[in-house]
Amino acid sequence: MRCRRILSLWFPRLGAECLLRRMRGLPPGLFAIVGEEANRQVLTSLSAEAEAKGLYLGQPLPDARAMCPDLVTRIRNPQIEAAFLAALRRWAGRFSPWVGEEAPDGLIIDLTGAAHLFGGEEGVLAAVAADCEGLGLTVEAGIADTVGTAWGLARYAGKPGAVTRNGDAIDQEARATRSRSAKRHWIRGGAAPVTIAPPAPVARIATPGQTRQALASLPLAALRIDEKTVHGLARLGLRHVGDILGTPRAPLTRRFGRELVRRLDQALGLEEEPVSPARPPLHFAVRLTLPDPIGLTEDIMAGLDRLLPALCDRLRARGQGARRVRLQLFHADHRMQEVEIGLARASADPAMLRPLLALKLTGVEAGFGIDTLRLEAHVTEPVQARQHRGPYDPVEGCPEGEEFEKMVSRLGTRVGMEAITRLVPVDTHIPEKTAKILPVAWSKPAETWPPPCNPRPVVLFRCEPVQAHDDPMVPARFRWRRRDLVTASATGPERIAPEWWLDEPGWRSGTRDYWRVEVTTGERLWLYYAYGGAVPGGWFCQGVFA
Incomplete structure (x- = not known):
């Protein structure tokens, strides 16, 4: 039976390096991303140069500026970071089709049966390192039999050991006093500080079947448990995973909760933890590149007549209909204009979309000409076949058929879909709350209005x-x-x-x-x-x- 192998990728500087890639005019150097935490601004991501200056994650921004006055900062944008991680997920598909996201800065890849395509697992790590170097990204990787072990190896394997004196670990002291700990003890007398050589780096690749041995030397934080539990175990003298491997489960559960034991079982493979790949979003877009720039509305509509059938064919093939459609016009002078329309009901009919787009083209300025058209249905919904019973398709006396939907779509294109509303009943006895206002495009008409027990004023x-x-x-x-x-x-x-x-x-x-x-x-x-x-x-x- 083939052993399951998991590759974990961690991008420790994802936020900073993502913005550095987008802001190509910004020279690399002391750079940090600032986020909000407990009503204060703290550092959430650092460049390598900023980290080398002694800055650290979670540090308050005023303290960081006091240490590095020339620090360049930007406000954190979680949406941009999530989109960048999704792009990295697509890149990681070259190693295996089974790729999941480990938000906010990691990927989990089921590498089972795919490592031989890159010359083995060492070849996979080499390919990852080469690709990320070309992308300007910092990456740490780990391969093991389980998700938990691979996650821990990627983040904690190979870290240097701590300097100790008199049996105490310096890494348990406050950050500001660690650098002076050895010197302070030497000046005050007593035994000279003993510097223990760091142990041999833990391999990034755990040999199949050697999960316990790979976990034993990792710190307890490698089990993906919260910081409070890590500190509670450290007060008992338990600092590495190996310290709790032989500990009875009942006392651990009673004192630290079920989560610690569950994470340990997942890392050891005693509890299954599947890799859930992110489903790629449906993407419906078509593009037309023109040999010569155009500027007339008739020419743009001729281009739309070629794009609309292709877009609608893609929508129908997936059983989808467009609710919002965006037309992007790329100019010869590198400008871009876009127009957007909305529909009262999802549709994949070119005859429904064409007149609505024509209404929006009146405000387009061609300038030096348009050389590329791009049409995208960025909001879609599943559509089902309907049997039309007439031009208005009456439903309980309400004209909610195809012609009514076209009318709402035309009006919504001019004044906005949210401006066309209807009243629907609400089950309440409070007079002023017996009806609520909803947009026509996003609601259905009421089949019946419950009669009030007593007359109500007009x-x-x-x-x-x-x-x-x-x-x-x-x-x-x-x-x-x-x-x-x-x-x-x-x-x-x-x-x-x-x-x-x-x-x-x-x-x-x-x-x-x-x-x-x-x-x-x-x-x-x-x-x-x-x-x-x-x-x-x-x-x-x-x-x-x-």
Whole structure:
């Protein structure tokens, strides 16, 4: 049976080197990425030169600038780093098709049965190093039988040993005092500091079947456990994985939790840990390069007539429809313009997309000419076959067919899809919350509207105070909107209680009794009396009947 082999790649300076590649005008040197942590700015990624100056990850930015005044910094952009890691994942596909991401700065590759294509596992590491050197990236790699062991080898194998004196490890001291530890003890007398030669570097490749031996010399942090657990084990004198390999599991679990034992079992291969490759995203784009620059709208539309069928064929082959389509126009003077359209419903029909794109071309300035067209459906959805029953395809009395979708798409192209809205019912007894507004393009019409148990006013507005006696019974006379009104008839009350599980400012006045009141001038008002709660109650008007 073939032994499973895992390759772990770690890019310790991913953030800094990613931005250095993008900002080619920036000279390499003291460079760092700054992120937000506990309401303060700290260093999250460093260049090799900055690390050589003594800067370290997690260091506050003011301290770093005090040490290196010429430090160049940039704000961290997690989206750019994630996109760069995804690009590296595609590059790593040359070693094996089974590649997974280890966010935020690592890759896990199932190398089983593929190492011989590169001359063995040593050849794989050499190829990785050569490629990353050409890309300007720093990489550490490890190969083992399990994901956990390969991860630990990539990050901790071959690290030099610690200098000790009197049995204490200097690496347990504060960072600021480590460099002076040996000198301080020598000046104060006592035994001279004994410098233990660093052990032989641990091999980056763990021999098949030798997982325990490869793990034993690694620090406990190589098990992918949290820093608090590492410090707790260090206080007990346990600093390497080998120190806990023979320790009974029950005391470890009882004191440090199940996570420590689970990570140890995963590293030893006692608990399965699969490599989950990231699924490549669906990409729908076509490009047309022109022999001579063009500038007329008719010529651009002729190019679209060649691109649209090819794009829609790709969409239909995948059972997808475009919801948003972007047209990029590359100019001869190296400028780029783009126009974007949205659709009310996903479609892969060129006849649906063409007129919408034509509406957007009115604002295009050709300048010295356009030599490349690129059309991309960057937002797509699965589409299913539908049987159309007519030009409007009525659904429960609502014209939501193909012609309606075309109309919404045309209007949305001009004013924006979010500007075309509809009302849909909400299951609640609160009058002002019985309906909500949704964009037509992203919602379906309501099949039925539940009839209210009592009539509701045609016009509903924010509660307005009414001057009347503080009495739950309908007042004979009251003042509203600077007018003195006389009650002719009243129907009610309808008692509505607030939603007790929500704290809404408008309902802090407590339970309400609603009345349909007709005044002598002919108006029919919707009044209510609030019994009071967190705020005082009284009489209010909330609507007008037809």
